[in-house]
Amino acid sequence: MKIVSSILPPEALREEVQKGFPQAEFLFYKGIETAGESFYDAEIFITYGEDLTEEHIHKSKKLKWIMVMSAGMDEMPFKACKEKGILVTNARGIHKIPMAEFALGTMLGHVKQMAALARNERDEVWDRKLPMEELRGKTLLVLGIGAIGGEIARLAKCFGMNVAGVNRSGKDAAGGDRIYSISQLSEILPKADFFVSVLPSTVETRFLLKKEHFAAMKDSAVFINIGRGDLVEEEVLLSVLKTDQISHAYLDVFANEPLPKAHPFWKMENVTVTPHLSSITKNYLPRSFEIFKHNLHTYIKNNKDYINVIDLERGY
Known part of the structure; x- marks a missing residue:
């Protein structure tokens, strides 16, 4: 199970997530361009939701789930995700x-x-x-x-x-x-x-x-x-x-x-x-990853108990 992230969290947080899911291969990058070809082989992708395009989605080979580490979904290519049957969840509630x-x-x-x-x-x-x-x-x-x-x-x-x-x-x-x-x-x-x-x-x-x-x-x-x-x-x-x-x-x-x-x-x-920072504190990513970890447990075990599943028609 290959999990690619275009978010590069602090090392301690990366280690914590990797330790909790030894069966998964985690690859963390700063930006989707840095991830390069790794993205196209990912089964799960972690993102802030601002870097994905329809082209990315259509060219992905194994992508099944996108975890968006924010509540805003303005730039997500929902139509392409729906066409390929990709699950999308987000970090609603952490803000x-x-x-x-x-x-x-x-x-x-x-x-x-x-x-x-x-x-x-x-x-x-x-x-x-x-x-x-x-x-x-x-x-x-x-x-x-x-x-x-x-x-x-x-x-x-x-x-x-x-x-x-x-x-x-x-x-x-x-x-x-x-x-x-x-x-x-x-x-x-x-x-x-x-x-x-x-x-x-x-x-x-x-x-x-x-x-x-x-x-x-x-x-x-x-x-x-x-x-x-x-x-x-x-x-x-x-x-x-x-x-x-x-x-x-x-x-x-x-x-x-x-x-x-x-x-x-x-x-x-x-x-x-103010420069769009009302939701930002040092607790932002730890809280986001708590939702991700819950959903990853669900993804592995039963595929039924996800938090914050996005309606791809409505975009939220």
């Missing part, structure tokens, strides 16, 4: 702790004026009149209240926030005081002080947010996007921010990454740019 902490840190930083305080410290300005606020009593709207969104909601409630969640169906989900369907989004938006999106990129979510959604929000509202950059067209968001329809946008994801130099977002006072 909930770092991304929830990132979202809460962003909201706390906003109400406690951390950016202004940092500027004042740099400029040696002693200003006790900065308007400090609290999270308690404010309303958080979480767009995409699944594993990550539910953890954001749980932490927000620890701070005394009111939490509404939005998912496709409007069915109950952990964390929210009330859950709305996407079709009801405009109903709850006017109540939101913070609007956090953790939605993936799919056909259904691409450019989901329109001008009218932002028009429905308070002018004091804060938009935080840690999901995917194609949730809203950039021109729409730029227009919203230039006309102060909301007070601030914290953007960790963009339609084109890295965000180009001289892009207007970099210089806008009511935008904070």
Whole structure:
């Protein structure tokens, strides 16, 4: 059983995985190009999901399972995988702790004026009149209240926030005081002080947010996007921010990454740019490999108990 990885984890993690599965041949590379011909003989492939093309899939000789070590699947060649009957699983769920902490840190930083305080410290300005606020009593709207969104909601409630969640169906989900369907989004938006999106990129979510959604929000509202950059067209968001329809946008994801130099977002006072790192900590790969190890045991034993199997039609 040949397992090829285009991810090169730390040596200790590689040794741990190899020790746990002595019957498998593991080959770890930094990038699929480095893997070269080894990929085409692999039965199992480990990837971040950004390096595979339809050509790779069609030319593979023995590939049966792809483990994607991330939740985002934007660039995966699902059609080719379906045609060849390849199992695809991912690392959904590992992001909930770092991304929830990132979202809460962003909201706390906003109400406690951390950016202004940092500027004042740099400029040696002693200003006790900065308007400090609290999270308690404010309303958080979480767009995409699944594993990550539910953890954001749980932490927000620890701070005394009111939490509404939005998912496709409007069915109950952990964390929210009330859950709305996407079709009801405009109903709850006017109540939101913070609007956090953790939605993936799919056909259904691409450019989901329109001008009218932002028009429905308070002018004091804060938009935080840690999901995917194609949730809203950039021109729409730029227009919203230039006309102060909301007070601030914290953007960790963009339609084109890295965000180009001289892009207007970099210089806008009511935008904070971060480089798509809300999910990244030193625990990322160890958590991903825990899912991989569970699924590899399943692959070897019964082929029935996989975690995070991807629907190749829907892409998630």
